[in-house]
Amino acid sequence: MARWLRLLIVAAIGALVVVLVLAFQRDPHDLRTGTVGKPAAAFTLQKLDGSGAFTVTPGDGKVVVVNFWASWCIPCKQENPALVKVYERYRTSDVVFVGVLYQDSADGGLTYVKENGVVWPTVNDDQGRVAFSYGVFGIPETYFIGRDGVIAGRHIGPIDETTLINGIEAMRTKAKQ
Amino acid sequence: MRSRWLIVAGIVAVVAAVAWSARPLPETPAQRVDRISSELRCVVCQGLSVKDSPAESARQMRDLVAQRVSEGRTDDQIYDEFRASYGDWVVLSPPLFAWSGLVWLAPLVAVLAGLHVAWRRSRAPPAVLPDPPSAQVAALRERVAREEALDAP
Numbered sequence: 559m560a561r562w563l564r565l566l567i568v569a570a571i572g573a574l575v576v577v578l579v580l581a582f583q584r585d586p587h588d589l590r591t592g593t594v595g596k597p598a599a600a601f602t603l604q605k606l607d608g609s610g611a612f613t614v615t616p617g618d619g620k621v622v623v624v625n626f627w628a629s630w631c632i633p634c635k636q637e638n639p640a641l642v643k644v645y646e647r648y649r650t651s652d653v654v655f656v657g658v659l660y661q662d663s664a665d666g667g668l669t670y671v672k673e674n675g676v677v678w679p680t681v682n683d684d685q686g687r688v689a690f691s692y693g694v695f696g697i698p699e700t701y702f703i704g705r706d707g708v709i710a711g712r713h714i715g716p717i718d719e720t721t722l723i724n725g726i727e728a729m730r731t732k733a734k735q
Numbered sequence: 736m737r738s739r740w741l742i743v744a745g746i747v748a749v750v751a752a753v754a755w756s757a758r759p760l761p762e763t764p765a766q767r768v769d770r771i772s773s774e775l776r777c778v779v780c781q782g783l784s785v786k787d788s789p790a791e792s793a794r795q796m797r798d799l800v801a802q803r804v805s806e807g808r809t810d811d812q813i814y815d816e817f818r819a820s821y822g823d824w825v826v827l828s829p830p831l832f833a834w835s836g837l838v839w840l841a842p843l844v845a846v847l848a849g850l851h852v853a854w855r856r857s858r859a860p861p862a863v864l865p866d867p868p869s870a871q872v873a874a875l876r877e878r879v880a881r882e883e884a885l886d887a888p
Contacts, residue, residue, distance in 0.1 A: 560855070566848075592821050661791050686795035693820035695778050 592693035594712055598622070598703045599691040603681035606659060606668050612681050614656055617707020621653045621729045623722070624701040626683075626694050628662035629670035634698045637716035642675050644722040653726055656681065660689045660697055704729045768801045771813055775800070776825050784827055 598616035605612050616622055625641060627634040645655050655678035659667040664682050671680055683689055692701055692709075700713045702725040710729050713721060762770070769786055775796060777788035785796045796817075803813045817825045829838060 563848075563852070593819070596819070661795075685798065686792060687799065689792075690796065690799060690817070690820055 593691075593701075593709050596709060597707050598624075598701070598709045599688070601688045601691070603658070603683055603688060606664060606671060606680045606682055612656070612679050614654075616703045617705070619652070619705050621705060621726060622656065622701075622703040623653065623726065624656050624658060624692070624703065625717075626658045626660045626689055626692075626697050626699045626701075628660055628697050629666040630662060631697050633716040635674070637698055637718070638674050638676070640717060640719040640722055641678075643719055644726070645678050647723070648726065653730075655679070658683050658688055660686060660694065700725075702726065702729055704732060764801075764804050767804050767810075768797065771800050771804070771810060772797050774814070774827050775817060776821075776827050778821060778825065 600613070600615045602611050602613040604610070614622060614624070641655070641657075648655070657671075657676060657678060657680035659680060659682045664684070667680065667682060670676070692699075692712075695714065698716055700717045700722070701709055702711045702713075704710045710732070711725055713725070772786035773784045775785040777783045777785050777790055777793040777796070779790050779792050780788045783790075783793070785793045785800070800813060803816070814826055823829050
């Protein structure tokens with residue numbers, strides 16, 4: 559076999575190994591595709607409790623946590639205690655929590671909110687437009703939006719307390735620098 | 736002579752009629768929605784297009800495509816909107832001139848490399864085996880003779 563062909567095969571195998579190593583190092587909960595690193599879309603949706611519309615305007619100087627969920631989603635229920643706890647921790651701060659109901663009935667969502675201690679603003683994305691603009695694959699998904707309005711990160715799947723706090727603190731620290 | 740011209744005219748008329756009936760018709764909005772939806776990947780499915788998927792999110796994506804079509808957006812504008820959220824992954828046929836275009840290039844490179852190897856092998860002279868040592872040949876001949884003697888009736 560020609561020397562150059564042997565070198566080419568070795569280089570191809572080496573490249574494959576490098577790609578696999580890099581791919582396996584990635585956190586599957588933190589896919590950096592799509593909207594991460596780009597300005598978050600502003601949106602206005604109706605609140606679940608029927609008290610009118612709620613508008614999210616990324617880039618207005620506040621840290622925003624957007625959580626996509628549904629009442630039928632078991633992992634959403636699993637992550638809910640962490641959301642409740644962390645929301646209480648930042649309730650009086652400049653961090654805004656928004657829950658976006660996705661692929662669910664407003665009635666189902668409202669019952670869930672009442673039964674699970676969800677007191678932060680929750681809105682109904684009944685047509686899925688906001689979910690598409692954020693690049694949601696499935697629920698639950700949580701997006702961290704910095705004060706500059708850029709999506710700093712997202713977490714796919716149920717989120718825990720530490721990851722939530724770390725995500726929020728990273729954006730608050732970044733803003734101070 | 737006249738009948739020959741009539742036959743030619745008849746053939747031309749038939750060909751023209753076939754070409755006319757096979758001409759591409761302008762797409763209706765519904766056909767356009769179907770075509771664009773069949774090129775978009777359902778984000779919660781395994782390898783299904785938005786058109787073929789029964790999932791709720793696929794239905795919502797189809798609705799969004801239909802709305803964009805009715806608003807007069809071009810195909811590229813609609814694809815770009817989904818690409819902005821989900822990357823090139825969301826399009827079932829990835830663009831040729833992007834990193835994802837490697838998926839088109841890789842099979843071509845593999846085929847070309849295979850053809851090159853086959854061509855080199857076909858041109859190479861046949862392998863010449865060295866003659867076995869005479870002692871080995873003698874031993875083999877003796878063994879064959881022995882076995883033939885045993886097989887003899």
